[in-house]
Amino acid sequence: MCDINPEEVKSKAVDEIFIESKQSLMAHTIRGVVNHFHKNLVSLDVIVSRDLANAVYRHAPSKASILKTTYIPKDPKSPYYRVRARIFIRKDANHHLSRLCIAHELFHLLMALEHFKGSNREKWDGQWKKEDESACNGFAQELCGKHNEFNSDSRERDLRVLFPSELFAQGFVLDLSDVNLLPDCLKIKH
Numbered sequence: 571m572c573d574i575n576p577e578e579v580k581s582k583a584v585d586e587i588f589i590e591s592k593q594s595l596m597a598h599t600i601r602g603v604v605n606h607f608h609k610n611l612v613s614l615d616v617i618v619s620r621d622l623a624n625a626v627y628r629h630a631p632s633k634a635s636i637l638k639t640t641y642i643p644k645d646p647k648s649p650y651y652r653v654r655a656r657i658f659i660r661k662d663a664n665h666h667l668s669r670l671c672i673a674h675e676l677f678h679l680l681m682a683l684e685h686f687k688g689s690n691r692e693k694w695d696g697q698w699k700k701e702d703e704s705a706c707n708g709f710a711q712e713l714c715g716k717h718n719e720f721n722s723d724s725r726e727r728d729l730r731v732l733f734p735s736e737l738f739a740q741g742f743v744l745d746l747s748d749v750n751l752l753p754d755c756l757k758i759k760h
């Protein structure tokens with residue numbers, strides 16, 4: 571058996587995964603889209619990359635981002651179709667533009683899903699469609715507005731974002747092995 575110390579892995583992972591999660595722009599929205607696809611029998615992978623090769627610029631110098639999708643042939647034994655999506659953001663886009671671009675490209679994906687469903691799931695067409703552009707921009711703007719409303723609402727923040735301070739009090743050691751021993755803020759309600 572190989573000798574890997576879980577405490578050592580943990581010490582590194584806390585920092586590494588925290589940094590990674592801070593860089594995972596629009597992570598909740600991407601998760602929402604993946605779940606939506608899953609409910610519609612499509613297993614979706616989304617990868618967001620800074621476009622270090624300037625592919626976006628070469629594709630169209632005025633564009634801020636592009637979306638590429640790949641349809642992966644279905645395993646006949648699985649009920650799920652499979653699509654891989656890559657969103658490339660211009661490397662010089664700032665934080666806010668990057669997030670709006672991700673939302674914009676996700677709406678192209680949602681439209682592609684609607685077309686896929688409309689074809690009785692026979693034809694995946696992830697090609698960019700000019701007629702979708704204004705709805706993609708509208709989706710990005712409205713969705714980011716909802717994020718702002720949520721993030722500025724102190725009740726939402728207390729309920730869903732901030733963990734109760736007693737979890738980090740001196741001497742408190744988290745133990746999830748028995749729900750009967752949890753502190754009040756984590757108690758199971760019967």
Ligand SMILES: [Zn+2]
Nearest residue numbers: 674678703706
């Ligand atoms: Zn677009």
